[in-house]
Amino acid sequence: MQSLNISTAAMRGIQQALDNTSNNLSNIDTVGFKRRVASFSELLSDSMNEQPAADNQNRNTPAGLRIGSGARLGLTKLDMGQGSMKQTDVPTDLMIQGEGYFLVTRKIKDANGALLQEENRLTREGNFKLQYSDDDGGYVLHTASGHILTNSSGNPITFNDPVGDILITEDGSVTMDGEPVDTIGLWKVDNPDELQQVGQDLFDPDLASGIAPDTKYKNALDEDVATLRQGALESSNVNMMEEMSQLVNIQRAYQLNSRAIGISDQMMGIANSIRSR
Known part of the structure; x- marks a missing residue:
């Protein structure tokens, strides 16, 4: 048996x-x-x-x-491990070089449109799209799953105009037509194995609604463990x-x-x- x-x-x-x-x-x-x-x-x-005495004779291994x-x-x-770079030249495509995750958020509402909670997620998926958001009163960068990219304070990054020259530097600074907009937040996770995968290349950061990300995670850009590259995507490793x-x-x-x-x-x-x- x-x-x-x-x-x-x-x-x-x-x-x-x-x-x-x-x-x-x-x-x-x-x-x-x-x-x-x-x-x-x-x-x-x-x-x-409890082995017979005969079995203990001439043994080379422990009893x-x-x-x-x-x-x-x-x-x-x-x-x-870092995935290979895929050059796209799309200004809203972002690649993380080194350690770090984007923090993205999504508002969950009931059938009447009332806000229930804000869902926070971590991801390294950087193929963002610019789309207008009624809740944020401007244009935001969102993922294919509908989550919105946040800044270094955990708030959505908003643009007043969808047409313009968007420039994102290695340290996460965002400008449009030379005017400063915001700073993208990248967050360092000391033990990624503790993150729970929730599908769609997203991880649960265990952050409740309204909680700032810097209360639990360090800014990867400030720690010099990650940089951003605009117009490129990180392929799967x-x-x-x-x-x-x-x-x-x-x-x-x-x-x-x-x-x-x-x-x-x-x-x-x-x-x-x-x-x-």
């Missing part, structure tokens, strides 16, 4: 690793996507120390027989060859454990047939 438990636990973890690899491959063309790397950890193991219970998927670590190699390893591991379950079933069948005679 132990062999069945070990192989079953391994197949469960392998299926989760396959889901992780599938997610990486499906987002190979997603702007700013960061892949996750699956790692396994050992389950609880037992040690059998006791270690019996494991299999392995599980211990962690899917976020790989924060997923490596097709590496993911396909991982996919082959997962398939072989699944076949091995499936075969182990089949052999264990045959052995138990033989033991039952001998006992019934």
Whole structure:
């Protein structure tokens, strides 16, 4: 029965690793996507120390027989490696070079249009579009999911005119036709693995409505750990060859454990047939 438990636990973890690899491959063309790397950890193991005296003779290993219970998927670590640059020359396309995230926000309303809360999200997706917002009384930069880019204080960046020469410098300063508009906020996350992915290349920063981002995160531009590049996008850091190699390893591991379950079933069948005679 132990062999069945070990192989079953391994197949469960392998299926989760396959889901992780599938997610990486499906987002190979997603702007700013960061892949996750699956790692396994050992389950609880037992040690059998009561062995016959004859087995203790001429042993080169410590006394006791270690019996494991299999392995599980211990962690899917976020790989924060820099993705390659894709030049677009679109003035509202922004690429983060180094560490840091954009803070974007969206107002959630009820059926009557009353404001319920402001939803804050972190992202590295920089393909913004300029669109008028009735709530903010001006034109804002928003993502494909409808979230609005915020400044260094966590408030939406607004433009009075949609037509003009937008210039965004490396330190996040925004000007239109030479007139200063605002400063983009980039936020440093010390442990990105703590961020919860909520889909659409967004992460939950655990910031309640009305809470300033600098109360929890440091400004990546002030810390000199990130810069902005206008007219470019950061591609996904997923490596097709590496993911396909991982996919082959997962398939072989699944076949091995499936075969182990089949052999264990045959052995138990033989033991039952001998006992019934």
